[in-house]
Amino acid sequence: MYKxxxxxxxxxxxxxxxxxxxxxxxxxILHLLCILSAASGKR
Known part of the structure; x- marks a missing residue:
């Protein structure tokens, strides 16, 4: 939703x-994976 x-x-x-x-x-664990996914995703 962020990007x-x-x-x-x-x-x-x-x-x-x-x-x-x-x-x-x-x-x-899922929360951390979600944060990492959002941070590394392309805009």
């Missing part, structure tokens, strides 16, 4: 929320 990639942003949002509901550690 105009709304579809990818929604998928990451759902994945992170599911990860947090399952366990805190998978949620944190």
């Amino acid at each position: 105009g990639q709304v579809g990818a942003g929604i998928v990451w949002l759902v994945a992170v929320v599911i990860g947090y509901f399952l366990l805190v550690v998978p949620g944190l």
